Amino acid sequence: xxxxxxxxxxxxxxxxxxxxxxxxxxxxxxxxxxxxxxxxxxxxxxxxxxxxxxxxxxxxxxxxxxxxxxxxxxxxxxxxxxxxxxxxxxxxxxxxxxxxxxxxxxxxxxxxxxxxxxxxxxxxxxxxxxxxxxxxxxxxxxxxxxxxxxxxxxxxxxxxxxxxxxxxxxxxxxxxxxxxxxxxxxxxxxxxxxxxxxxxxxxxxxxxxxxxxxxxxxxxxxxxxxxxxxxxxxxxxxxxxxxxxxxxxxxxxxxxxxxxxxxxxxxxxxxxxxxxxxxxxxxxxxxxxxxxxxxxxxxx
Numbered sequence: 001x002x003x004x005x006x007x008x009x010x011x012x013x014x015x016x017x018x019x020x021x022x023x024x025x026x027x028x029x030x031x032x033x034x035x036x037x038x039x040x041x042x043x044x045x046x047x048x049x050x051x052x053x054x055x056x057x058x059x060x061x062x063x064x065x066x067x068x069x070x071x072x073x074x075x076x077x078x079x080x081x082x083x084x085x086x087x088x089x090x091x092x093x094x095x096x097x098x099x100x101x102x103x104x105x106x107x108x109x110x111x112x113x114x115x116x117x118x119x120x121x122x123x124x125x126x127x128x129x130x131x132x133x134x135x136x137x138x139x140x141x142x143x144x145x146x147x148x149x150x151x152x153x154x155x156x157x158x159x160x161x162x163x164x165x166x167x168x169x170x171x172x173x174x175x176x177x178x179x180x181x182x183x184x185x186x187x188x189x190x191x192x193x194x195x196x197x198x199x200x201x202x203x204x205x206x207x208x209x210x211x212x213x214x215x216x217x218x219x220x221x222x223x224x225x226x227x228x229x230x231x232x233x234x235x236x237x238x239x240x241x242x243x244x245x246x247x248x249x250x251x252x253x254x255x256x257x258x259x260x261x262x263x264x265x266x267x268x269x270x271x272x273x274x275x276x277x278x279x280x281x282x283x284x285x286x287x288x289x290x291x292x293x294x295x296x297x298x299x300x
Contacts, residue, residue, distance in 0.1 A: 001026035001179055007056035009042055016042040018203040027177035031194035033284055038200040040183045044151050048077035073101055074146040078136050078153060084124045090135055091120040101143040109142040115164055130156040137165055150182045154189055166193055191280035207287060218283050219261055224249045224272035237264045241286040253286045
């Protein structure tokens with residue numbers, strides 16, 4: 001559906017993207033994660049056809065997106081900082097969307113008014129940040145997009161509205177095979193809705209995996225040995241992302257399959273051994289630490 005191959009983008013003397021490649025299947029929800037300044041928003045704007053890549057290739061349904069009006073009419077991009085025409089009401093902004101998107105559904109717009117219960121005659125710029133975000137989703141989902149690109153999509157929304165929007169996204173993905181690309185720093189929310197994840201750091205993709213595979217490949221282990229002495233060769237058996245000693249207990253974050261890790265640890269006959277699951281947020285922290293972007297004294 002969406003193919004990004006060796007994409008590079010430079011702004012003056014700053015290389016924002018360095019040969020980025022990724023693949024997003026139709027009907028999937030893809031989470032784009034990364035450190036601040038990693039190039040996430042730049043990549044989203046290239047995918048939305050706002051910026052043009054300096055080199056490489058981006059194809060959506062085997063077509064380039066830049067200056068492709070027909071393709072852009074099937075896509076909605078909701079940026080982190082929303083923009084609406086000054087003094088426009090919700091009703092007036094809906095008229096604008098009707099004129100721009102042939103797929104705009106009046107029936108869907110009216111049904112969504114039961115969820116986004118905001119007076120359509122209200123001027124958007126006078127609404128709160130969270131209500132403006134609701135209006136953005138209301139209008140975007142009314143166009144019945146084939147592709148929805150979201151940059152920090154739930155910023156400012158309360159817990160009830162976040163769940164409502166997630167349910168709407170799930171519905172459109174399930175019923176219409178809509179493709180969703182989300183960039184967010186709220187990893188707990190991303191973990192709830194995404195099925196694929198890509199991690200961008202300093203303009204490069206360092207990991208791209210199915211979320212279940214990613215979570216199955218990184219584990220937290222706690223071990224202790226008789227006499228409190230760690231065998232000399234123990235850590236050499238693992239790809240360690242993080243380690244910390246708490247008294248006689250060694251805590252490690254290691255990469256590998258659960259069965260392989262368990263077998264290796266048990267071959268050293270520990271007196272204590274626990275293998276614990278990690279959240280996406282924890283995985284992100286440790287993976288970023290593995291490429292030199294880390295915090296000190298991580299509490300787990």
